[in-house]
Amino acid sequence: MDVRSLGKNPRLLLMALLLLAILLPWLPMGGSTNYILRILTTAILYMILAMGLNIVPGFTGLLDLGYVGFYGIGAYTSGLLAIHYDMSLWLILPLAAINGAIWGILLGAPTLRLTGDYFAIVTFGFSELVVLVIRNELWLTRGPMGLPGISPPAIFGHPLTRDWEFYYLILILLLIVLVVVTRLQDSRVGRAWFAIREDETAAQCCGVNLIRYKVTAFAISASIGAMAGAFYAKWFKFIHPDMFKFWESILILCLIVFGGMGSIVGTMLGALILIPLSEVLRAVLPQGLFSARYLIYGLVLVLMMRWRPEGLIPFEWAQARKALLSKERLGL
């Protein structure tokens, strides 16, 4: 089979990549399999986060600086449910997602009437608020002492401990989120979001209820973030308010800006490149210079903005490609 025909058939390409991802833990990697798997698990976690965030600034065109707030809410929901009620992961994930969505609606419904920068500032305030609440409500979250002793997830009574088990778990989550996001993108809801992104006034005059669709976008984005947080808590088994600081939001935003705001493949690619980059730098940079890796991140982004401001896979490419793929179906 010609390799080039893969690019023309997205389903085939997806299958090939999935096969590679499934086989990955069993490929020889010179003894560092677990290390690489852990990095990949982190990268996939950020892919999920990036896809979730992408719904708000990418699809709907609203700058969201507080995404990490929902990540934190999800992580603490999961941690507290696991510690106090010893719930199974399969119950925790939907509960965390619902909790995230509730907070997304509570934050979004009043503030989504704001436009542009004002909205961004409110979301920023929200993420700071979440961290402050987590830090100060000792009775609930143990504050700065963190939340240790979260039980590992179990499947049929078998607790997951090995790296490849977590790797497969997050791979499944990634597939679920991917299906959710693609299906939404190709539906009436997704088109309404795109319309809002492109031109709010025109969207309104085409019958799109702005507030309803913005709040929907916000809630779905929040629930994906919360789900990722729930996984994170169960994987890391310890959570701390400092893990959900503002910097995390910026990092996730960087991933989607780098990959291409609004294109699903772009955001995944962004996370897949930038997150392992940090580990590559850890290997390449001398010990003392390791903290300079953020400098290199910044440099990558500056160069990106100079040469490719729309990201690796720009939104209009994704749209043009989607349209081209539908050509046969339309009989043109």
Added chain:
Amino acid sequence: MKPVLKATRLSKSFGGLSALKEVTLEAESGRIVGIIGPNGAGKTTLFNCLSGLYHPTQGQILFLDRAIVPEVPEAKAKHIRWCALIFLVLGLTWLPLFWSFLLPNALFKVELIVAGIFILVMRLLVVRGLARRQMWAWSLMFLFLLSDLFFAAWWLSVPASQLHLAGTPIRLGHIPWLWSIGAGPLGIYLMIQLSMPRVRQIYGFRPSPDAICQMGMARTFQNIRLFYNLSVLDNVKIGCHPRMDANVLGSLLRTRTQREEEALTEKKALEWLRFVGLEKRAVDLAGTLAYGEQRRLEIARALASEPTLLLLDEPAAGMNPRESSRLVQLILDIRGRGITVLMIEHDMRVMMSLADYIYVLDYGRLIAEGTPDEIRNNPRVIEAYLGGSIAHVDA
């Protein structure tokens, strides 16, 4: 013929500038109605008022016998005045609270007095907002009524001798009772009133542009507003939005109804593209279309919402003669489908060959109306277009 749209004494002012002054017009079903006038005559403002982007300062708009902007009946206006009066009196009863901070040994004197003045000014602003039928005023008013009730409950639950705020003893007497019997019933009365759709409209809760589109009024824009980074087909599909039902859950589960609706939408969208002659460009991005094509795509997008009334804002602007003659044919086809068209146009050849009836605006005022022939020979129209002196010289 029944009018599809009827606007009565419509006025819109921006601060001191009045863009529309008492404009009355109607569009009868199945006709092409034109609006002409020099630049800055208020034509686009009129369109924005009709499609709900602007809220007219005064007047009434009826669309398919439903009020988009209703006239306020005198009885309701009286109710609003009474509500505002009670609300203002309640605000004044807060004053003794702040007077108690003028006592010699009070703490936080300045801060609390400033807070009191702030609350009073906000209440006055709310009343002004109510008079102008602004929606935000209602939410703010409810917030104030809630705070009245909250404080009343607080103060009534504490013995008067122990009542302190910021270290200052407070003597309020029977005022908390006044707050509770004033704010409670007023809030409940307003809640009941605002739950009635007709009353909501009168009070300023007007249908938003998307609701108006849902009712069957679609529009295009003077400066083309397409979704440039989306495909031509997706642009038209977004136009179909108000005639679809799929929600988030249906889209996630890809239910059979959702898939059927999606397939039907695609078919309809392609049909509309064929109607305007763009089916060959369906899979291109809208931004790659030529100017004339973009205009036609915008019309297709508006038609996709299956409107009863189509508002066209300068559809022939920037078109060459061949393109504009094609456009004339397109608009005639649209009328042939039973859609009423209301259009603004500067190109007189297009306008005179299309319109069944024409309204002429100048400086926000309606200066003439009639059939194209009547308009062509109307001295006031010639004066508005060519300037007074030239018309005089001509005469």
